[in-house]
Amino acid sequence: MYKNDIMTITERYIINTYSLLFENMTSLSKIELLQKLANSLKIENRADKNKDFFSSFGGLESDKSAEEIIKDIKESRSFNRKNLQL
Numbered sequence: 001m002y003k004n005d006i007m008t009i010t011e012r013y014i015i016n017t018y019s020l021l022f023e024n025m026t027s028l029s030k031i032e033l034l035q036k037l038a039n040s041l042k043i044e045n046r047a048d049k050n051k052d053f054f055s056s057f058g059g060l061e062s063d064k065s066a067e068e069i070i071k072d073i074k075e076s077r078s079f080n081r082k083n084l085q086l
Contacts, residue, residue, distance in 0.1 A: 007015075022030060062069060 022033070025033070064072070
């Protein structure tokens, strides 16, 4: 199920109004419309995934002080100096 399963009265009205327009369309036009609707759902789902991804960012929760965390990060760094030949 989707997050917002309940349609508003306005959404129902819009759907019913558009469905009246579909009655006079050819089968090919209806198929084209269905493809565009399906593509818009894919884009919408992708946007939801991106929102979930970006909502995972935030403040770091730790009992260590900022100075201790910085010190740990600096101590864990390792550099490899290789001369790359192009």
